[in-house]
Amino acid sequence: xxxxxxxxxxxxxxxxxxxxxxxxxxxxxxxxxxxxxxxxxxxxxxxxxxxxxxxxxxxxxxxxxxxxxxxxxxxxxxxxxxxxxxxxxxxxxxxxxxxxxxxxxxxxxxxxxxxxxxxxxxxxxxxxxxxxxxxxxxxxxxxxxxxxxxxxxxxxxxxxxxxxxxxxxxxxxxxxxxxxxxxxxxxxxxxx
Amino acid sequence: xxxxxxxxxxxxxxxxxxxxxxxxxxxxxxxxxxxxxxxxxxxxxxxxxxxxxxxxxxxxxxxxxxxxxxxxxxxxxxxxxxxxxxxxxxxxxxxxxxxxxxxxxxxxxxxxxxxxxxxxxxxxxxxxxxxxxxxxxxxxxxxxxxxxxxxxxxxxxxxxxxxxxxxxxxxxxxxxxxxxxxxxxxxxxxxxxxxxxxxxxxxxxxxxxxxxxxxxxxxxxxxxxxxxxxxxxxxxxxxxxxxxxxxxxxxxxxxxxxxxxxxxxxxxxxxxxxxxxxxxxxxxxxxxxxxxxxxxxxxxxxxxxxxxxxxxxxxxxxx
Amino acid sequence: xxxxxxxxxxxxxxxxxxxxxxxxxxxxxxxxxxxxxxxxxxxxxxxxxxxxxxxxxxxxxxxxxxxxxxxxxxxxxxxxxxxxxxxxxxxxxxxxxxxxxxxxxxxxxxxxxxxxxxxxxxxxxxxxxxxxxxxxxxxxxxxxxxxxxxxxxxxxxxxxxxxxxxxxxxx
Numbered sequence: 001x002x003x004x005x006x007x008x009x010x011x012x013x014x015x016x017x018x019x020x021x022x023x024x025x026x027x028x029x030x031x032x033x034x035x036x037x038x039x040x041x042x043x044x045x046x047x048x049x050x051x052x053x054x055x056x057x058x059x060x061x062x063x064x065x066x067x068x069x070x071x072x073x074x075x076x077x078x079x080x081x082x083x084x085x086x087x088x089x090x091x092x093x094x095x096x097x098x099x100x101x102x103x104x105x106x107x108x109x110x111x112x113x114x115x116x117x118x119x120x121x122x123x124x125x126x127x128x129x130x131x132x133x134x135x136x137x138x139x140x141x142x143x144x145x146x147x148x149x150x151x152x153x154x155x156x157x158x159x160x161x162x163x164x165x166x167x168x169x170x171x172x173x174x175x176x177x178x179x180x181x182x183x184x185x186x187x188x189x190x191x192x
Numbered sequence: 193x194x195x196x197x198x199x200x201x202x203x204x205x206x207x208x209x210x211x212x213x214x215x216x217x218x219x220x221x222x223x224x225x226x227x228x229x230x231x232x233x234x235x236x237x238x239x240x241x242x243x244x245x246x247x248x249x250x251x252x253x254x255x256x257x258x259x260x261x262x263x264x265x266x267x268x269x270x271x272x273x274x275x276x277x278x279x280x281x282x283x284x285x286x287x288x289x290x291x292x293x294x295x296x297x298x299x300x301x302x303x304x305x306x307x308x309x310x311x312x313x314x315x316x317x318x319x320x321x322x323x324x325x326x327x328x329x330x331x332x333x334x335x336x337x338x339x340x341x342x343x344x345x346x347x348x349x350x351x352x353x354x355x356x357x358x359x360x361x362x363x364x365x366x367x368x369x370x371x372x373x374x375x376x377x378x379x380x381x382x383x384x385x386x387x388x389x390x391x392x393x394x395x396x397x398x399x400x401x402x403x404x405x406x407x408x409x410x411x412x413x414x415x416x417x418x419x420x421x422x423x424x425x426x427x428x429x430x431x432x433x434x435x436x437x438x439x440x441x442x443x444x445x446x447x448x449x450x451x452x453x454x455x456x457x458x459x460x461x462x463x464x465x466x467x468x469x470x471x472x473x474x475x476x477x478x479x480x481x482x483x484x485x486x487x488x489x490x491x492x493x494x495x496x497x498x499x500x501x502x503x504x505x506x507x508x509x510x511x
Numbered sequence: 512x513x514x515x516x517x518x519x520x521x522x523x524x525x526x527x528x529x530x531x532x533x534x535x536x537x538x539x540x541x542x543x544x545x546x547x548x549x550x551x552x553x554x555x556x557x558x559x560x561x562x563x564x565x566x567x568x569x570x571x572x573x574x575x576x577x578x579x580x581x582x583x584x585x586x587x588x589x590x591x592x593x594x595x596x597x598x599x600x601x602x603x604x605x606x607x608x609x610x611x612x613x614x615x616x617x618x619x620x621x622x623x624x625x626x627x628x629x630x631x632x633x634x635x636x637x638x639x640x641x642x643x644x645x646x647x648x649x650x651x652x653x654x655x656x657x658x659x660x661x662x663x664x665x666x667x668x669x670x671x672x673x674x675x676x677x678x679x680x681x682x
Contacts, residue, residue, distance in 0.1 A: 026267065026320065033313070040306075053302035057346075061309025062339055065316060069335050072320040072328065128298060129359055228522050230531045474522040475515060 005045045012038035023084040025071045029064065036060040047126035203294050210283055214427040219245045221427075221469050228473040252423075257416035260322065267321035272414065272421035275314035279428040282307040286435050287362045289445045289453040300361040301353060304436065305346050308391055312338040314425070315393075315400055319410035330409025333480060334400030337390055340487050345387035347495035351380040351502040352440050365444035374441035379498040381441045383491050388437070390483070392429035395472035399480055434464035542620035544646070547605045549621040550596055552636065553614065553645035557662070560640065561615035561652060564591040568607035568616050576600035577607060586661030588653065594636040599629055613652040617645040 015035035022028035036059045043052035136144050219234065219242065226233025234241035259265055285300035287293040297303055312335050319331015353359060355376065356367035364373075374381045390397040401409030411422045438444055438460040445453030478486070533540055542548070555561050564581030582592040607616050626632050644650075653662035655669055666673040 026264070030267070030270075030317075049297075049299045050302070053299045053306050056306035057302065057309050061306060061312070061342070065309075065312050065335055065339055068313070068316055068320075069332065072316065073332070126298075129302075228525050230525055230528050232530055232532045232534070470519060470523060474519050 005042060008038045008041040008045070011035075012042065021088070023081045023088070025080060025084075026068065029068050029071060033060050033064050033068075036064065049126055050129040050132050051127075202292065206283065206288070206292070206294060207280065210280070210428065210431065211424070213431055214424045215245050215249060217427040217430065217465065218248055218423070220465070221472075224466060224469045225473050228470065249420075252420040253417060255416040257418060260324075260413050262323045263413060264321040264323065267317050268413075269418070271314050271318035271321055272411075272418045272425070273314075274317070275311055275425035276421050276428065278307045278310040278314070279425055279432050282432050283428075283435070285361055286432075286439060287365060287444060288435075288457050290362075292454060293362070296362055297360065299359045301349055301359045301364075301440075305342065305349070308345070309338075309342055311391070311429070312342075314422075315410050318414070318422070319400075322410070322413035324413055326406045326408075327410050327412050330400045330402075330406045330412070333406075334393060334410055337393065337397065337399060337483065340484065341387045341390035344383055344487065344491045344495040345391060347492070347499055348380040348383035348387065349440065350499050351377045354499075354502050354506050361439050361444075365439055365446065368443040368446060372441065372443040372446075377441060377498070377502070379494055380502075381437070383495050383498070384440070385433075385437060386491060388433035389468070389471065390487070392426060392433055394426075394430065394468055396475040396477060397483060398477060399483060402477060430465055430468050431461070434461045434468065437464050542622075544620060546620035547603045547608075547618040549624055550598075550601065550603075550607065550616060550618055550634075550639065551641045551645060552594060552639045553617055553641060553643065553647075555651040555653070556644060556649055557651060558642070559588075559653075559662075560590050561613045561650075562591050562594065563589045563613055563615070563652065564594075565589075565612060567610040567612065571606040571610035573604060573606065574600045574602055584661070587658070588660035588662070591636065594639060596634045596639060597632065598624060598634060599632040614645070614647040614650050617647075619645065 012035045015031045015038060019028045019032040019035060022031060036055060040052040040055040040060070043049075043055060222244070223233040223235075223241070234244040237243040237247050259268055282304045284294040285297050285303050287296070315334035315338065316331045319327045319329075319334065322328070352364060352373050355373060356364040358364060358367075367373075393400050400406075401411065406412070411419055414422060435457075438457060442460050444460075445457045447453070447456035447459075451459075553561050562579075564579055566579065566581070569575075569577040569579060576597040577595070578597075579594040580592040581589055583589055603618065605618050608618050611617075624632070651662070653660050655671070657665070657668075657671070659665045
C-alpha cells in the first residue's frame, strides 16, 4: 500500500507541476485531471474510498470537463502559447516559488521533527459512506445546511440569468404586445 | 498464491468474454435491426453471416491508421483509449454471479459513476483534437449531454441504494431476494435506462455523432483501429448499461434454480441489449434542445421526487 | 410516451413479418421485356448486320458513348467498320434505340455487366453483335429499302414498283 501511495503522490506532484508550467492550455488541463485522479488514488489508499469516488465524479468528472469545454470553445491557438511563454518569466514565478518552498520546508519540519498531535481520524480502517453520511447529518449539519442554501442561491441565480424574454419574430406580434402592455399600464393607472 | 492466479485468470477471462460480446454485438445489432426492418441483414459470410464479425474486425485492423496532420497528435491518440478504459474499468465492480466478478468494492455504484464521468473526456478530447468544426461541435454536444445526464443517472440510482442500504453491487443484488427493485423503483429504472441511452450516446440520443448533421461528430477524423476503439467502446457501453440495469433493478444473477446464476445474468443482460437495439430501430433522433429540456425539466425533477419518496417511505416504515 | 411504447411494439412485431429483401444472385428479379439494359447490335433474318452506320445513334447519345465508322462492302451495302460503346459512360437512356432506323441497336433486359477493370467496359463490335434478331423479328431493312446492296435487285423489294426510267417521256 505504501508503494502505491508514494507512486500516486509522485504522479500527482509531477502532473500538478506540469499543469502549472505547460504552455498549452488544454494539455495543462489534462495534466491537472491526471493529478486529480492521482489524488483520488491517494485518498483511496488512505482509507477514504467515498472521498476518492467523489473526487473523481465531481472534480475530475464534472468540473474539469467544464474547464476543458470552455478552453476548447475559446481555442486560442498559437498566439496564446506565445503569450504564456512571455508570462512565464523568472521574475514572475520566483517569489511564489520561494513562498511555496518555505511552506514545503515547514511541512517537512513538522513531518520529521514533530510527533503528530492527534492520531489520524479513523485509524487504519477505511471510512465507509455510511459513516460519512452520519457525520454530515449529525455533527456537520450546519455546514450541510449552509452549503444547501448556497447551492439554492446558485440555482435560482442560474435560472434568472438563463431566463430569456419571450421574443417575437414578427413586427405585427410586437405591435400587438406593445398595445396590450400600454393597455394594461392604463388599467393599473386607473386602479391607482 | 494459487488464489491470486485464479483471480488473474478470471479477470482475463471476463475481459475476453466482454470483448467478444462487444465484437459480436456488431453482428447482432446489424442482424436485429434488419429483422425489425423486414430485411435479412448480413447473411452471406459463413453460417447465418456469423463470420461477418471476423470480416469486420479484419477490415478495421487493416485500414490505414491515419492521424490528420492538423490534429493534436497526443490527445488524438489518447482519446479513444479513454472510452475503452473507462467502460472496461466499470465492469470491474459488476458481480456476474456470487463467484464471478473482479472486485467486491464497497463503493461499487460510485465507482461506476466515476468511470462513466471519465467517459465524457474521450468525446470531448476526440472532438477537440481532431481540429475540425464538425468534430468540435460533436464533442461539445457530447460533453454537455453526458454531463447533464450523469446528474440524474446518479440520482436515479440513489433510490436503489436507499432500498439496499449499500453502495456495494453484491449487497444490492442480495437485497433483491424478496422483490426485484424495478417494481418499487420503476421511475428510477426508466430514468436510469434513458440516462444510460444518453451516456452511451445510442441512437435516439446519438446527437454527438449525428450522421445527417455532423458527418460522424467527434469521430469523423478517426479511422482504422482508433475508430474501432470508439466503436467497440460504444458496444461495451451498451453491455455495461445492460449489465447494470440487470444488477440494480432486475436481481442480477437471481432467478429460479433450474438454470445456473450466470445464465440468468446473461439472459437478462441480453434482453436489455436487444431493447437498446429495438429502441435504435424505432425512435427518431430528437433535437438538441429537446434532449436537454427532457433531461433538466422532466427527468431531473422526477429523479429528485423518486429519491424523496423512496427516502420518506424507507424512513416511515423502517424498511 | 405511450406513442413511443406503441411504436416500439409495432417495430417489434415486424420480427414476424415477411422479409422484403430479394436474395439477388440466387433469386433473380423479374425484368420486363422492354427493360433498358445492355446494348446489342442485332442481325436481320438473313444473318447479316442490320446496322447501316448512319450515325444517328451516336448523334442521339446524350453522353457521347457511341463511336462508329461507316464503310461499304463490294455491293454498296453500308455497315460499320468498327462500333464501340463505352459502357462506363452509357446511361442506358435508350435514345439510341429510338433513333435507330433499322432496329439494329437494341437495349435488352440484362444488367449483369460489372467488371473489375474499367477498360473492360468498352465494348467493341464483336462484343455487341449478337447472332439473333433481338426484339424485332422478321425485319430486314435492305429488303424494303430502295437501294440495291446485293440483297435484292432494284425494284425487287416488298411493295416496291419497278424503277422509273427517267429518260423516257411516257409514264
